[in-house]
Amino acid sequence: MSHQGLHENTCNVVLKDQYIEWGSDLDVVYPSSCVPRKIFWTLNNRRVGESQSRSVNSTHAVLSLRNFTHQSAILEWHSADTLQVLGGTTITAYSKPGKISCILYRKNQSDELSANLFNCSWEDPIKPSAQIHYSVLIATSSNPSPSEVCESKSKYCIWTISNGMSLLDSVTVTVRAKAAAWEACSDPRAFFPDHIRKMIRPKLTVTPFPDHVLVEWLRASFSKECRCEVSYGKADGGRLTELRPNTTPERSHGKMQIEKWDSCSNYTFSVRCALHEAPWSDWSDKKTVLTKLKKRDVKPLLWRKLSEPNEDGVRKVRAMWTEIASTCPDTFTSIKAAPIQERAVGADRKEASCGSSTCDVYVNQDAHRIILAVLRDETLLVEDSVYVPAIGESLPRVTNIQAATLGGVILVSWNAPIEPVAAYMVDWTHGGDRYYWKESRHTNTTLCDLLDKQPYNITVTPLFVDKTGHGARALQICSRAGDPGNVAIQVEAKDKSALVRWTVSSRAACSGAVVNYTVFYSTQEGPQLNITVDETEQFILLKDLHRETQYSVHVEAAALTGTTRSRETLFYTKRFDPELITVVSVSGSIALLALLLSSCIAVQWKKFKKxxxxxxxxxxxxxxxxxxxxxxxxxxxxxxxxxxxxxxxxxxxxxxxxxxxxxxxxxxxxxxxxxxxxxxxxxxxxxxxxxxxxxxxxxxxxxxxxxxxxxxxxxxxxxxxxxxxxxxxxxxxxxxxxxxxxxxxxxxxxxxxxxxxxxxxxx
Structure with a gap:
């Protein structure tokens, strides 16, 4: 742009370079003799500070811009008096490639020979505004002059290493970017081959043992040490939770013992390796194995529930324990019922094979001990027992057991007996078919994972060193109160009133207690009216209704946990009061009967007189x-x-x-x-x-x-x-x-x- 003054000289803005490197400094030279004394500059319509402008001589001045980070910007100068644009120019920035990274690797991952592929990638600070062509230049110690080895329109380039290229020493890589109006080269970057060499992926073998999992990997012969890491986790629907423990350097092969895992679960394993400071190899093929049952994971938590004795004094004892996963191979559980006296003298115990988590054993009126044995491959893993008291045996029990519901869980508390207690066993059930139990060291506990809106029976039993006390049961309590029961209504309509009655039938054992009832009624044209009564009322009389009019009515029962609405019922009011019609009919009937009776008496009296x-x-x-x-x-x-x-x-x-x-x-x-x-x-x-x-x-x-x-x-x-x-x-x-x-x-x-x-x- 130019400005025409009193003289016919052209006043131009002079730039050293119209295209400048992104982030560099910029000087704009302009003639000061042909412009008004007071001017100011704007960059993309934002005013530039006056301190950035200075005079060079009597005819020219310079505007300095530091750290130019605009991809494209419009620079203009204005008259301070008239605000008129006197001149300006457009400045475009470019960037040179940076953050160069290179990898040497072999295309065939089955053998670990010399690498035959070279892959380099880079970044640009800004998005190019024009089409850019990239070239990769390589210089080695044997050939210090850079030579172009690859061209690309993208920000990466792959080429095959020629047989004549020596990769024993360092390799210097330079990336050149070239557009129609500018050209820029990256800073040269030197790489050592061992720092950029990517190993082939190793071969993996996984063997589960009862106390650990052995992970082994093999790789092709390579003279230099490497580092490896193992990724493993539970296989859950194809998802893999990766845990990567540290490893020690190995040469041609390696192994690792995994001790942190769950019993009888499917785990997926994978491994990768790398030379020191070199990038990681690809992950090996994944291996999935089923882990063994660990002895320390077997916690049966044996418990029992006693039934009332029959006429012969025989009691059924339901033994319960924590279920061992069905995926555990070669695992066997058995229950033994041993009388206390016979067990003391070493008598044979009756053994019964049971299910995975429950077993019914029948004992007489004497004290017994129920023994659970868990075996793997015919080897005893763990043994647990629980005491069954004799009928009438005097044993302590807890007192003042209470239960409360809060947010879908049940809070249970009790008072300890006088005797010292080792722990407490809390069991709970819904319906009596399936029991849940847990051990507590305190006089309170929280029951979670309950069925919603269901009643539960809870029992707390003290555990002593060698015996088990009597259980104390809390009052039945619901996991959470639900909505009130179904509401059924009946309507008896008159001319100007209607009697609405309702009943509430419980849908479930844990229906919420009704706090109040609200009766909603309206005509077809509206508006809707409502009347609220407390929970003791079961009917209400709607007054001031219109004659011969259709009304709709429904009742809502409200509890603290929700509301239940009855179905909507339609009714018509009468033209006349039905009670008035009944009174008139009865009165007329009585008058007619009296008239007939009087006539009959008169006739009979007349006959009698004659x-x-x-x-x-x-x-x-x-x-x-x-x-x-x-x-x-x-x-x-x-x-x-x-x-x-x-x-x-x-x-x-x-x-x-x-x-x-x-x-x-x-x-x-x-x-x-x-x-x-x-x-x-x-x-x-x-x-x-x-x-x-x-x-x-x-x-x-x-x-x-x-x-x-x-x-x-x-x-x-x-x-x-x-x-x-x-x-x-x-x-x-x-x-x-x-x-x-x-x-x-x-x-x-x-x-x-x-x-x-x-x-x-x-x-």
Whole structure:
């Protein structure tokens, strides 16, 4: 760029190099005679300090830039008065290759002969802005003049070593980078062949033993010492955990004993080697082996659970121990139940082969010791035993055992017995099918890895030097409380209210205790309303509802551990109150029944008022005709009212002969029915015809009421004279007399007192 002043001279900015090396210093020369007295510089629009500019002579000045680290930058100068750009230039940086590294190696990894490949790589401080071509120059002690051996457009280069190249002494390597506008060479770097020689990968052999794993490797004959390292770890789904212990220098072969490993596990091993200060060889082929069972890893932690004795005093003892991995080859476990007394005198013990971690042994009421033996290749690895007390044996136990749940784990604590305790065995189970146990030296422990929301039974047993105490069980406790149980609701809707009832059924043994219930209800248009009650309530009455409206309702049961929601239920409110309809219906029914009853009573009363009753004052005593005279016929005239029963009328009875059985059968449909007798004292005889003193007369009473007129004056009853009865007579109702009894009863006279009715009064 240029600036035109008063004179026709061109004012140019002069750079020593328009392309400069990245990180180097830069001087910008410009003419000071053709520019205003006050100017300033900017680099990529950032102002440069005035101290970096100085005058060279009366016509020129210099701007110095130190440690230029811009890949590309625009440098401009401005008038301080008008801020006008007076001139400038563009500066581009380049970098020379650096951090050169080289390796000598052999392409064929099966033999360790002289290396035949040379591989060098390098780095650039900045990303090139243009296409760059690289060349590798080699100089040796025998040929000190650098010669180009490789060209590349990338930052590495591989070439084959010629037979004439001597690699016994040092090799100097230079990398040259060349672009269209610039060229740069790296600093020369010297390498000793043994420092850059990469060995071929070794051959590996791995042998497992009971107490260690032997790793051996072999490499081709090489006169110089090398260093090696082994990588090993558990093979878990193809993943390899690498552990690299230090090794000692070896020449042609090496070996190492690995003692840190887990029993009966698959381990993968690999090894690599290198000359001193040289790069590592490639890793050898991986070898995977199954380790042996180590004696120090066998910790059976034997324990037992006792069942109640049967009628014969035999108890089942479930022996339990830490399971030995099924991958352990040639491993055998056995259980021996030895009575304490017999064991003391060396008696034979009963042996039983069991499963991998449990075994059931039956013992009597005496004290026993359960012995576990673990063998490998018929050689005893470890032996453990546990004491089984005799029935009724007095042994200490822990007290005040308590359990609490916190964050999915169970905290257990207890009080120690008075006797000194070696340790405590804590066992726990869910459901009783599978037990877990652990030993503790303290009076508290934490149970982890529990099933979620499940109840557990926990037992703590003190362990002594040679015996085992009695176990104490804590109250059943859940690993974690869950949500409340299922909520089922019922709705009884009315016109302006609805009764909502609910029940909670537990889904699991560890459902959380309900703290409160919340009832949510709303119409289709909303909004949703809610009412909360405490855990003691099981129903609620929703008030102020709209008539003939659909509502949705559900109930949420809330516990400290979560909530459970019932299904949503729809209901419709009524048009009228169902209770009002019921009251009206019942009241109407009662009124109708009362009306019908009143009508019935009125009709019956009317009939009763119209019913004719004979006037006893107009009758006289008369004897009943002979039995033969009335045989087969009723001795009186029936009433004209056919609706009345023939047995409803009051009649007098005379002595009845066996011929009256037909009459009795006619008057009583139940011949075996009960009979009722009334006994009346006989009257005092009076003069015939005296109406005042003859107050008791005898007359027959008809079997049916008569609606005809009273007897006429010429009635035979009026012509009879009073006859004194020689014996008391009894009056009977016809419907109470059976046929068989009537034949056996003596003649009876019925007396009617005339003053029972007033003469001339209607009945």
């Amino acid at each position: 019913k004719p009753v004979p006037n006893p004052a107009l009758s006289s005593v008369v004897f009943w005709p002979a039995a033969s005279h009335h045989e087969g016929t009723c001795p009186f005239q029936p009433f004209s009212n056919p609706s009345e029963s023939i047995c409803d009328a009051v009649y007098t009875s005379e002595a009845q002969s066996p011929s009256t059985s037909s009459l009795a059968a006619r008057c009583d449909s139940n011949p075996a029915g009960d009979r009722t007798e009334e006994h009346v004292d006989p009257p005092t005889p009076t003069a015939p015809g005296d109406p005042v003193k003859s107050i008791e007369t005898q007359h027959p009473s008809p079997r049916e009421d008569s609606t005809g007129p009273l007897l006429p004056e010429n009635s035979p009853y009026r012509r009879q004279t009073p006859v004194e009865s020689s014996a008391p007579r009894s009056s009977k109702q016809c419907k109470r007399v059976s046929v068989k009894e009537t034949r056996k009863i003596a003649p009876v006279t019925v007396y009617v007192t005339l003053d029972m009715f007033e003469q001339g009064q209607d009945c």
